[in-house]
Amino acid sequence: MRRNDTVIGLVQRHSSGLPPADRPVMKGRTLAVACVIVSAAAGVALLRRWYRRSIYALPRRRLGKTGLSVTVVSLGGVGLGGTEPDELYGGVSDEVAIATVHRAIARGINYIDTSPLYRESERRIGLALEALSEAERARVHIGTKVGDNCPPYSDNGGFSPFSYNGVMCSIRHSLRQLRVVKRLETVLLHDPTLAELEEFASPGGGLEALVELQQQGVVGHIGIGCVEHEVHAAFMRNVSSAAVLLSVNDYNLLRRYGSSASWAEAAALGIGVLNAGVFYMGLLADPRNSWNVGFKAGLEHPELRTLAKEMGEWAEARGVHLRTLAIQFGASHPCVASCPVGCRTPEEVDEVVDSMLERIPARIWRDFYNTFESRVVALGREAHWYYNKASSQI
Helix, strand or coil: CCHHHCHHHHHHHCCCCCCHHHCCCCCCCCHHHHHHHCCCCCCHHHHHHHHHHHHCCCCEEECHHHCCEEECEEEEHHHHCCCCCCCCCCCCCHHHHHHHHHHHHHCCCCEEECCHHHCCHHHHHHHHHHCCCHHHHCCCEEEEEECCCCCCCCCCCCCCCCEHHHHHHHHHHHHHHHCCCCCEEEEEEECCCHHHHHHHHCCCEHHHHHHHHHHHCCEEEEEEEECCHHHHHHHHHHCCCEEEEEEECCECCCCECCCCHHHHHHHHHCCEEEEECCCCCCCCCCCCCHHHCHHHHHCCCHHHHHHHHHHHHHHHHCCCCHHHHHHHHHHHCCCEEEEEECCCCHHHHHHHHHHHHCCCCHHHHHHHHHHHHHHHHHCCHHHCCCCCCCCCCC
């Protein structure tokens, strides 16, 4: 593992807590105004939170050659799609999902990534956007995926999800679900096998449909979202219009595979990287409880869980939340443009954004590295969870 791929590399590059290019920007409101409003007796914690939210804006980064300027934290639609306790990340109501989208936009998040695979997610995002003004909607980039076959949430018209007709039907269905969205800034091919990718990229395949929709202005940029690095490489090699790579559970406090060949090749080609999984599906946000809800309740991986819990206890003893370390580490890699996070509630949005903006002393990063890095490196691949398209409950 290269030195810059470790926690200590984060200390060396960003000793002030946030990357220099991402330091927050001062706005017009002042602390003096807040002091008048908030009582001295009960308002210290509230004042600090209000002050941070008022003067700090989420950093934005360029998403590779797309030219899009996206917030370093984005909203992943997977948290919005479940209706039952055992679905996805756990069930939420339409009302809560809509409020979550609204809170994300209010906190400055300007990119939302979803998929038909995430059940009710597209429909709920559509309802949320419909309730906003046109000016508010114009500030947000929406992306979805093709290649899913999960009716009634997907509709490929009875065709292969990777064919020209299947992709055309899928995009039409997504736009119906998203209601007021007329342009999808990103469309990603979702979790293909190598054989499915070959079908997609062949003459008469789904890629031709996306290129045609690009020419019509319905689709902005084409990319891939999957786990397997060999599929990343094949997509970037065979799809000249590739502009976005969404990598899953590949670069976080427990797992560091993304910064290998896939991301280096993406950077060389100007392909923007989305780092999904900075919380390892919630494990690094709430090590005690997150893997007890939704489909995650059936996961084992005791070595992984134990290490995450120890990290959480270590951070708590030093007055820092593990969630804060996780989001800032995941965003620290120079290839990463944004980290999609599958928030389920408005409160989770606030927690994630506040964590991104919090200042972490360099000594915390150094101590964390000295305590845990050797154990993270020692984790074998068998200790980790991997998405399996054929057997997954998602």
